[in-house]
Amino acid sequence: GESVGLHLPTLSVQEGDNSIINCAYSNSASDYFIWYKQESGKGPQFIIDIRSNMDKRQGQRVTVLLNKTVKHLSLQIAATQPGDSAVYFCAEHQLRGGTSYGKLTFGQGTILTVHP
Amino acid sequence: DGGITQSPKYLFRKEGQNVTLSCEQNLNHDAMYWYRQDPGQGLRLIYYSQIVNDFQKGDIAEGYSVSREKKESFPLTVTSAQKNPTAFYLCASSFSNYGYTFGSGTRLTVV
Numbered sequence: 001g002e003s004v005g006l007h008l009p010t011l012s013v014q015e016g017d018n019s020i021i022n023c024a025y026s027n028s029a030s031d032y033f034i035w036y037k038q039e040s041g042k043g044p045q046f047i048i049d050i051r052s053n054m055d056k057r058q059g060q061r062v063t064v065l066l067n068k069t070v071k072h073l074s075l076q077i078a079a080t081q082p083g084d085s086a087v088y089f090c091a092e093h094q095l096r097g098g099t100s101y102g103k104l105t106f107g108q109g110t111i112l113t114v115h116p
Numbered sequence: 117d118g119g120i121t122q123s124p125k126y127l128f129r130k131e132g133q134n135v136t137l138s139c140e141q142n143l144n145h146d147a148m149y150w151y152r153q154d155p156g157q158g159l160r161l162i163y164y165s166q167i168v169n170d171f172q173k174g175d176i177a178e179g180y181s182v183s184r185e186k187k188e189s190f191p192l193t194v195t196s197a198q199k200n201p202t203a204f205y206l207c208a209s210s211f212s213n214y215g216y217t218f219g220s221g222t223r224l225t226v227v
Contacts, residue, residue: 008156034216043122043206043218044159089158103174104149104216106158 010111019077021110023090032093035075037086085114122207122219128227137192137222139207148190153204202226
């Protein structure tokens with residue numbers, strides 16, 4: 001039978017507010033983390049990344065924080081705009097022993113809605 | 117401009133029919149990937165290829181097949197053995213472990 005879609009976490013903010021989207025990752029051996037933005041009917045778009053030897057990385061209007069102790073990742077968006085409305089995914093990368101390329105595992109996603 | 121092109125954007129499959137989704141990249145990336153996305157869920161890895169003429173199964177490979185005859189191309193066939201194929205399919209490529217680029221996706225529907 002057809003699977004029932006899960007209800008994604010949602011975050012609603014007003015235009016101009018700061019947004020914080022959280023993600024818990026599963027593998028303590030993950031060495032690299034990426035945040036993607038996905039608009040309806042489109043492929044994921046890279047926002048920002050961070051390697052496991054860092055705690056914080058800043059981009060334009062976005063900041064990613066990594067807490068390896070509790071395996072937690074967050075994305076902060078400053079001065080959120082209506083164009084930021086989308087589904088946001090975190091992804092963790094795990095190297096495979098003896099191979100050149102690893103595996104990217106995606107979280108479930110969070111729906112961000114920005115109200116004008 | 118370099119990028120990944122997926123076609124078609126929309127695809128309809130009859131019960132028991134095989135269909136092939138196209139993925140082409142001109143980024144000179146070595147690795148290519150296929151992901152499946154169901155409503156309200158994240159992406160799940162179907163197959164990936166690190167080099168021409170070589171590919172490995174991902175987490176949900178059953179009912180799918182791939183080929184990698186050229187560096188630029190990584191087509192995905194959804195076979196009749198895939199009992200629930202309706203989903204959004206995404207192709208990606210990377211030049212290393214740290215640079216993934218995604219295509220715009222193909223939405224497959226069983227009719």
